[in-house]
Amino acid sequence: MKNIPEKGNKQRLLPKHLAKVVALLLILLIVSIGMSLAFGSRTISLEGLIDGLFHPSVESHEASVVRQRIARTIFGLICGAALGVSGALMQSVTRNPIADPSILGVNTGASLFVVCGIAFLSIHSPSEYIWLAIVGAMLTAVFVFGIGSMGASGATPLKLVLAGAATTAILSSLVTAILIPRTNVMDQFRFWQVGSVGSANWDSVHIFIPFFMAGIVIAILVAPALNALALGDEVATGLGVRTGVIRMLAAFAGVLLCGAATALAGPIGFIGLLATHLIRLVVGPDVRFLIPLAAVSGAIILLISDVCGRFLGSPGELEVGILTAFIGAPILILITMKAKMRTI
Amino acid sequence: MMNETMNKIIKARKKRRNRYVGITIILAIITIVLCCTMMILGNTIYPVADVIDVLLGETIPGASFAINEIRLPRTVAGLFAGFAFGAGGYIFQTMLRNPLANPNVIGITTGSSAAAVFCIIVLHTSSTVVSLAAVVGGLVTVAIIYGLSKGTSFSIGRLILIGIGIQAMLNAFISYLMLIGKTNDLPNALRWLSGSLNGAELEMTYPLIIAVVIVTPVLIYFAKQLEMLELGEQAATSLGVNTNKTRVILMISAVLIIALATATTGPIAFIAFLAGPIAQRVVGVGFSNILPAGLIGVILVLGGDLIGQFAFETRYPVGVITGIIGAPYLIYLLIRINRKGDI
């Protein structure tokens, strides 16, 4: 009856199959990086790929295409990792299997702030949008968490989802209301919103890195305490964990990561959900392993989705968020169907 | 003693019955006033006498066109769509025992929109087929959500979560369609994604009118069963309600009118969500509030459209106005429900 994970970390220090899983993930990561560099409106041969990466002196057309795709690939890598870790953190903090930026309405929050910035503060440069978007994303996440976790049973999946859906509805009507009379704002906004991974450049990577590092470091530091938190607040306090501080830190890191990712890449949902659940399925619930592995698998999922989007959307590109929603939403449904009624 | 108790109960019931009837009449009067205002106001204000003359078939230069071609379709579309959203939303909220569980949140309107956009962009079908597809899309979405959440024992929480998951997929699908669509199909498709009474045509409202006229008596007939469902699955069953049958009939009816309303005006934000709780608030509980909820839906749509048309320098579509009016109430409701802790 009690909420005890199946495998306590006392019985087994390392999850079964850990080595195999890590090896498999690394291979997949390399393959997906290769695919992201090689595929697109123009497919590059293996030779061109190697030239572009390791022989800076070679000046073939293929090599230069590869070099152009490096920034985008690195950006996708960080972005996917950030979303994966963010999902793992939020799920641990809320003890809620479906916490994910897309569900928290973070995207629309970022949109609203950017629109307000363009319309009322005459902000025009992308580096300023990003700060606005991060702030908007953070405030929205805090708001949705706040509403979703009111009441005795805390943030149950259902409450969180409803709070997120409602907040999204509110924010998007505000966005529309601001946009309708201002056609010039609409044009600028569209430029930001279409952002996605496709338009990422080295600038985006540079802006992202500090947020990413900060988030990851906090995540790794709080992981052991999150394991204790999984047993419930009372038990965790009994084990000497300062639950309030840990929860704040983990939530902050989670929101920071997904907020920055959303700000720079636009709405990409369900990666955190997908990555965390896949990893939990194979290595179990230990947060110390969950976080780094969710980072790797998040990156893989995002890169592969991005590559698929390049084919499906051709001659243009299909935004990666559309694909991840299509793959990720069934996971949400599956979790729901498997869950016991009371835990919803 | 016994008689005293009985009188007490009878008195309380009568009092509420009177309140119910009184408020329903007031709501009906407000609805009529709003309809008249819709007909009178516009770029040119026509006196009531002119409006009546035109409606009776007389030709008055200028007025005839504005009233017959623009204001009448707009008013009729708002009237029936508002009723459909209000009553349909109320049915879902009551059946799922959660005011947040309205057709917008759980993905039913998205199902209709996705089917319609698919017909417009990929199949290039006529507008009748598009409306039909919207109804089928809504029903199929409900069937999938209900089927997946049913299992051996039905759970409302599960239904809402699965609905939101399905909605995410449908939205992704719509985005994909909009991306591959031809530029000249897009305006037509966009109509399905945001609510507005602009460009309403009288012929387009006929299916909705017919559906509302047929479905409303069905809903009222099942109102009592709906009340029993409020007590929970087990209590309703033991009181002799065939819960599955009741739910299926109510859902099909509600989806039918909501999908056709969406076909007429697009999804107007928050009407399906707001009408039910407001009806409970002004009428009180104990009676089934299908009719008051429908009327409040009409008042919100027509009122919102009047504000959108005339209150600001820019003309806003009704969906934006109702979105902004609905937002604070939604937050309030969320907080209150969560405090009580019984989602």
Place this chain on the structure above:
Amino acid sequence: MTTHTFETKHIQSGYDNKTILNDVNLSIPSNQISIIIGANGCGKSTLLKTMARLIKPTGGDVLLDGKSIHKMAPKQLAKVLGLLPQSPIVPEGITVADLVGRGRFPHQSVMKGWTKKDYEAVAEALEMMNITEFADRHIDELSGGQRQRVWIAMALAQQTDILFLDEPTTFLDITYQVEILDLLTDLNRKYGTTIVMVLHDINLSARYADYIFAVQKGQLVAEGKPSDIITSTLVKDIFGLDCAVINDPISATPLVVPKGRYHVKS
């Protein structure tokens, strides 16, 4: 006093493809109070729900007066057989009289309003449960014990000859537990209502039951009058508890006194 026969024939039942009950055959004694006892998860609640048609058995049948309850019209059945679920849902803002009035559903036709009989039934139920003074109050304002009386009143307003109750005393203080059981006994004595309930407390069960069904691992292991079947062996079998069974000084029914590892007189 109407007499009914109510039996289960070889029922097999459970949730989500998991069979919990296996081949249960029993016959409920008419016009008496029967109590189903058993350890947590033994299937006693499943048994009650299967008999009250909330769960459709995967095998066997439940017969009321020789007819399968699943072949009867739901409203007709609801006039004979009522059930109070363990956690019914309170619609927001509803008054006590309204809620009790909903118990009249099976007796009303859709188009007709309330009849004098309906009002009588509700008034009688309110008085029997001593909640007349709350009639116009909202349910949210009541205490747990009062609320439970309202729910029982709703089941009473249904005026069925057979009433099932799923743990009607759970979450109540001992005072209210006794009060509820007394009220149910009133009901049984006054109208001859057949009462079947699941109860956690074995001592209260032994005191208030005319007849006991003991369930273990989805099977009926013992049935009979409390004084005939409640023995230390049975308690050991179904609860895994060492105990002594003595005579209850108040009611002269069996009283189970548990034995732990400590505090045993040498």
